[in-house]
Amino acid sequence: MKKKIKVGIIGGGQLGMMLAEASSKLNIVPLVYSNTKDSPAARVAKTYYGDFNDDKKIRKFIGKVDLITYEFENIPTNSLKIIEKSIPIFPPISALKITQDRVKEKKFFKDNNIPCAKTLILKKISDLKKIKKELLYPSIIKTTRLGYDGKGQFSFKNFLELEASWYKLEKTPCIIEEKINIKKEISIIGARTPSGEIKVYPSFNNIHKNHILDITKLPSRTNKKTEKLAIDYTIRILKKLRYVGILCVEFFIDKNGKLVANEMAPRVHNSGHITIEACLTSQFEQHLRAITNQSLGKVNLIKPAIMKNLIGNDINNTKLIKSKKIFSNFKKSKLHNYKKAEIKSGRKMGHITFI
Ligand SMILES: Nc1ncnc2c1ncn2[C@@H]1O[C@H](COP(=O)(O)OP(=O)(O)O)[C@@H](O)[C@H]1O
Ligand SMILES: [Mg+2]
Numbered sequence: 001m002k003k004k005i006k007v008g009i010i011g012g013g014q015l016g017m018m019l020a021e022a023s024s025k026l027n028i029v030p031l032v033y034s035n036t037k038d039s040p041a042a043r044v045a046k047t048y049y050g051d052f053n054d055d056k057k058i059r060k061f062i063g064k065v066d067l068i069t070y071e072f073e074n075i076p077t078n079s080l081k082i083i084e085k086s087i088p089i090f091p092p093i094s095a096l097k098i099t100q101d102r103v104k105e106k107k108f109f110k111d112n113n114i115p116c117a118k119t120l121i122l123k124k125i126s127d128l129k130k131i132k133k134e135l136l137y138p139s140i141i142k143t144t145r146l147g148y149d150g151k152g153q154f155s156f157k158n159f160l161e162l163e164a165s166w167y168k169l170e171k172t173p174c175i176i177e178e179k180i181n182i183k184k185e186i187s188i189i190g191a192r193t194p195s196g197e198i199k200v201y202p203s204f205n206n207i208h209k210n211h212i213l214d215i216t217k218l219p220s221r222t223n224k225k226t227e228k229l230a231i232d233y234t235i236r237i238l239k240k241l242r243y244v245g246i247l248c249v250e251f252f253i254d255k256n257g258k259l260v261a262n263e264m265a266p267r268v269h270n271s272g273h274i275t276i277e278a279c280l281t282s283q284f285e286q287h288l289r290a291i292t293n294q295s296l297g298k299v300n301l302i303k304p305a306i307m308k309n310l311i312g313n314d315i316n317n318t319k320l321i322k323s324k325k326i327f328s329n330f331k332k333s334k335l336h337n338y339k340k341a342e343i344k345s346g347r348k349m350g351h352i353t354f355i
Contacts, residue, residue: 004029005292008065008087011072012039012047014338014348015268018276019071020045022284028292033061038341041071052076062087069245069291071267073100074146090291091245091266098241099264102144102175109261112240114233116261117177117252122166131176132159138179141165143172149346150211155179180260184253186220186227187271188234189283191290192243199286199296200234201279203227204271206250209311212346215326216271216307218278226259233261246287248272270309270348277334277353278305306330306354310337315349322352330354 005028009016012034020030020041032039032047041047048064050057053076062068062082068089073096075083080096083089098104109116120131122141141162143152154165166174185208190200205220206213220227234249241247248269250262272283281289281297289296306327314321315337322333337350 002027005067006031006065007288007291008033008061008068009041009045010052010068010070010075012036012041013071014040014336014350015071016041017044017338018273018282018284018336019069019268019287022282023288025285026288026292026294028288031061031065033058040338040340043339053079055079055082058082059086067291069287070096073265073267091243091247092241095241095243095247095266099266100145102142102147102263103173105263106175108237112236114236114261115259117180119178120176121173122176123173125171128163128166135159135162135176136178140177140179141169141174142177143169143174145173149213149348150208153211180252181255182252183255183257184220184222185250185262186222186230186253187216187248187250187269188230189246189248189269189272189275190231190234190238191246191283191286191296192238193290193296194244194293197296198235198238199299200231201272201275201283201299202301203230204274206271210346212311212348213270213309214311215309216274218274218301218305218307222253223257226253226257229259233259237264245290246272246283271307273336273351274305274307274353275299276336277355278303303355308352308354309348310350310352312343312345312347312349315343318352327354 007028009032012032016032017040023030030045032041032045034047048061058079098108106119138157140155156162156165185206186203192198203220203222205217207215230251246268248265252260268283268287276282280300332355334353
């Protein structure tokens with residue numbers, strides 16, 4: 001028998017949990033590094049605890065695995081340096097650095113001729129004056145770093161609201177994006193191996209509630225030309241970054257049908273949870289295949305599906321949610337409970353996929 005590959009996963013949340021679960025199909029042993037006890041991944045894989053900036057513990061963890069991947073994007077720079085020097089890490093840190101910073105991410109889209117929202121930079125007080133003339137209303141202010149699930153962003157309709165929002169964000173460096181008149185949101189998930197093999201899933205249609213993903217639909221029923229364009233952009237990005245692993249690119253389609261790139265995630269993505277039941281290969285298995293340089297699995301759709309996130313107290317109301325009319329056409333459903341220690345409003349507690 002071939003020796004098993006030990007994959008270290010940084011982050012013990014639900015993404016780490018589902019990665020660990022998928023490894024049983026492959027010749028892989030998952031080991032998790034988590035900064036909190038009782039994390040979802042700890043129930044399915046051997047887990048080591050420590051802060052993400054604890055050099056000593058990070059070094060010890062690296063010593064136990066063959067390569068590193070991550071489910072969590074905000075690994076401190078110093079820890080990244082330690083990992084990078086001693087062991088392969090996928091997706092590549094060069095890609096992570098772009099996606100960690102909205103200014104770099106938008107510049108990357110522009111440099112690669114991928115349309116995105118008009119963006120201004122707000123780093124210091126004097127920038128406020130400078131950008132005043134160029135501002136469009138309404139717009140959205142977003143912190144350049146550490147934003148997720150709509151955290152660290154506000155819409156504003158006039159200059160006073162912008163100032164108030166920036167103060168609420170403690171005047172951290174931000175970008176300001178024109179508000180797109182969104183008809184539809186889609187995401188494209190693709191994978192690339194070190195040998196350069198690429199596979200891209202069909203597009204997913206995402207519906208957000210309070211800036212948090214609520215529902216994903218597959219097929220997305222997107223105009224074929226638009227979907228092809230979004231897939232082409234994603235392939236362009238995978239190649240340009242010499243990417244390895246799963247990448248998700250989020251797009252808006254505006255009221256005129258124009259495709260606009262929003263942001264990228266260098267990891268398995270919430271919208272891709274639907275692939276577990278709906279596609280021949282799940283995004284989690286595909287990610288592990290890619291980072292261990294195995295040939296990629298088929299991404300074909302098996303059955304139409306709809307994924308509903310269970311946010312906060314939803315986890316205690318699954319019966320009611322299942323009885324909703326939009327799910328009534330689906331024959332089967334599969335509940336994924338992340339079994340998080342504490343229910344918090346806005347926290348992703350699980351999801352249901354209707355097939
Ligand atoms: N420029 C924009 N115009 C319109 N809606 C936006 C814009 N930027 C973000 N949103 C809405 O907010 C959601 C979250 O924003 P996003 O930039 O993806 O941040 P996060 O990192 O929190 O996912 C988007 O999916 C979209 O619904
Ligand atoms: Mg997003």
